[in-house]
Amino acid sequence: MSTLTLSTPRSPAPVPQIAEVFDFARAQIHQAAADLWPHADIRLGAHVPSITGYVTHLAVDERPLYAKYSYLGMSLVSLLRGAGGTWPQVREAQADYVRRPDALLAREYAQLQLLAQLDGPRACAAAGLERGVLFTVPAVGSTLGDLLLRTPAQTVPLLEGTFAELRPLYRTRTAGWLGPSGAIGERSVAATFARKFNGISGQTYLDRIGADRCPPAVRTEVAGRLRAVVARLRHARLVALQPALEVLTYGELKPEHVVFPDSGGERPLFIDPGLGRGRATSDAAKLISRIVLRLLIARSMPHAATQVLDGVDAFAQNRVALRSAKAARSWQREVLIFWMMDTTNLLSTVLSAPPGLPLNERTRALADRPLAACRLLDHASAAFLKQRDAPTAWHTALDTAREAIA
Template identity: 45%
Template sequence: MVNAPFPVPENVFAYVSGRIEQAAHSLWPGATVGLGPHVPSVTGYVRRLDVDDRPMFAKVSLLGSSLVSVLRGTLGDWAAVKAKQDAYSATPGGLLERETIQYGILHTARLRAPRIAGYAGGVLFTEPVVGPTLADLIAKDPYRTAELLTTVTGELGALHRADVTALVTAAAIPERSVHATFARKFNGISGHAYLTLTGNHAPVLAEVVARLRKVRLTGAPAAVVYGDLKPEHIVFPDGSDGRPAFLDPGMSLGHPESDLGKLVSRLVLGLLAAPHQGAGTAAVLGGIGQFADAAGQSMERETRAAWLRQLVVLWLMDTANILTTYLTAPAGLPLPEQARQVIDRAGAVSAMLDRASAALEERADGPAVWRLALGHAGTAAGR
């Protein structure tokens, strides 16, 4: 343990690992608990473990905030964080308690999702789901991008049933929404101070954020959205021709473009971080465009234009959210491989955000803004 007043990775990880062991022993008295490796993440703390040779994942949320925020000292010194966490874990309605309920909702909706192994003391235990992710499949065959997106969104249509809406409303996780995260990060003076932590990228990102803060999302957030729909959260246990399973739900009532906005954001970010060889990048972007064309085909012209414009807004907001999180991650926090790649390519990502947000500010026409954004993504991937 390190004698430091503010949270440092060694102290935080030791504390959370102890909470995982304690929760596991309370759920399975007498079992042999073996902690495995920490799974790098900038949000919650996730660790592999075995309970009597049964493989699981354990997940802990520190005060419902990201690990980056905790380790930057945003939530206070280490003694205060531990005291607050003890109270947070004992209070009903915490983030992971709602996530546990939401896994049950996914099963009720007959969607594939991890099985819950247990929940205790603010620790969520799930069984692993093994298979390639959506990102893996698109990397392997970029020409199937539109087809795979159609499969994913077709499955998620089950969330729009009236009974599911009622269940989600009672256990919603609105804090994971793109717009809520953006508003929380870049609010006023604290948002300006936060952007300065991105170093040389701060001037460009400040312009991007200023443009996006002027946008007002239209329509009521009345549709059930998955909320945290990322390529790595979509697993195909039976391969590309099977049904996907969904991890880490963050469902709530939101704008209908939210899920696709986050999914497009993360797919494009993957392209910018590690561009495909040959025509692969163009194939992925073309597939995204083809999918959006098909999804909007039945809409009235004005409705489709507004939908595409809002889709771009949410895409850019999410990319700004995650890029700044990666750039401000404290030393000592293990990062996923893609996060390190994004940091290395932050100049290209910032350039894409700058050009696409400028187009959004200058043009009211949704289809034109959408085409320009995809074009700027392609240009940035080739830098």
Template identity: 50%
Template structure:
């Protein structure tokens, strides 16, 4: 049974945010006490997230982030009842954190591997136990912030960020992470298939925005996303074959996950990896998708929108340099489909979040712009199924991205 099917069942007494958060706080404090027995602990603010539970914490004055994952699923799925009632979740979690394939253990191993590779720079792991991952806090502006503050440098910022993954994308890096260490749960296509598969998918879409949107807005969003999901299902099998050359991709490459503690002219630090085996189009598509969502959430105006959309175009052109015409067309099609899938994945996660779950600031902003985003996704997906070549669709998609910034 899919998690979506379970989460929409009316007969399950779902966990509450209060009991989930209180339990996670206890586990974080217990893990910190075990890790640093004599230390002075100061638990700080919760970092709003729809995936894992994250707290700021000071250990003897040292600022850290503590991340806790319950059963490896998102907080949205958990609070919607995907893993059963709270007593069942608690009992199962005790066994889950001991498993070698637990999500937090894999993420810690990935960060350590990236430190060994040397690039990209990542936040160091300082401890991992009881299902809690402790990492160094990283300061400095994010790529998302720089794109909004310096939009005329967008092309260089996007290209420079992607170039930091060169070592990771090298074929030799594949051997350093076995299949068991990958975080396939963060695959764009896999997430889309899981969310919108079978009978549970339409039911899931039909309930979107119930706790978050005004009635009229919700009706338009649901109808548009129904059409988008249908089109993407058709496109998925047609234009997303298994790539001939699979490498390690970062997987969760988002502008807010790239920080510049030493300034924009120095190599950035990446956080929250989701390494998996795939084609490099996956990293490019997620970076583009989340950059456009940053535009939509920030609404910086037409001038910034124009510069950032141009920067995305320059970045994509650089990725296609040296490819044949046929290969360029295939790459563009893949990136467009993955871009749409990723945007649908995150927008529907925010829209399906229960009202008691605090959203990150960007999530709240995107829920408020759900109508504009749904229209954009509807138009691009319609163009993909009806227009001639991917080049024309790509140019139109960049125009829509520019418009959503206003």
């Protein structure tokens, strides 16, 4: 007589814990600094909250530096959710990863060296790369994001000055300066969107949005609106983003990654590049996306926010005026699609972050108050598909942003 044996369900494998991930990164940073500067006094400083990698201040013989450490080239949010496996599996894979020439920070180090040889943009100096740790020299001054809120009437010249620096990247011949192994294409707006929201895994990802960060009613609205936005953007991307000439793009163009020296008159300095081959409109879109989110968060400054949005519109009209009517419509369509994709990418990452992961002030505010951004995306993406006229869709998106900020 046979007996039926009931197997006990296996518990899910433990995901890496924040403390062990951070402690290991700090140990690697200290050892890497000791290897590079064996006779120096090395002191690790405060952690800089980030959702992408571990970043910290440090001093090497009183010289201030930043140190950055990346796990397997993925974001900390993905790592802490188990995308790299258990902590022992991550440690084993990481030992091989940091030795690879195409590791994320090895490519960023090479990009900083490339930018140092060009006539623009001016990038922060790389101080060294060791054990998978990238050391950079701090950029001293005020970020573009801070200046926009402090001097909103200067929005147009600030944006024009930023893109004047990027102009050398957008020359057609520059696309060949960076080989496929040197580009950081996986962090482009379109690649990130495709990776997050592709197929069944994308639907599962959307189903889990906000599970640990949003009250039930908020989570229901967030998930519903983002699901509609993603469906629209997947359709819009197929319709509107036809093959086009690729140039070298900065990639990680955010308001906090452009630093203007406080002395005035000097060229801005760019940090944290993510150079890749793509459309120049993706840089403009990412910057606009992050500016609008920053304005949504700065709720106590509605007048300044309105001035900044007016400046963004004026800057965009300057771009359009330089093009033929057909090229102008294409520019506006592409910027709108990339803008909404980037906001969707960031919002979904922030809402998926484990509760204990330290967030900076901006991402924490976005995680605490996601509905304004979700509603903006929902209304703007619906209008974009409904209105075939690009200028009308552009102004609808800006008007929606103004209403959300007000």
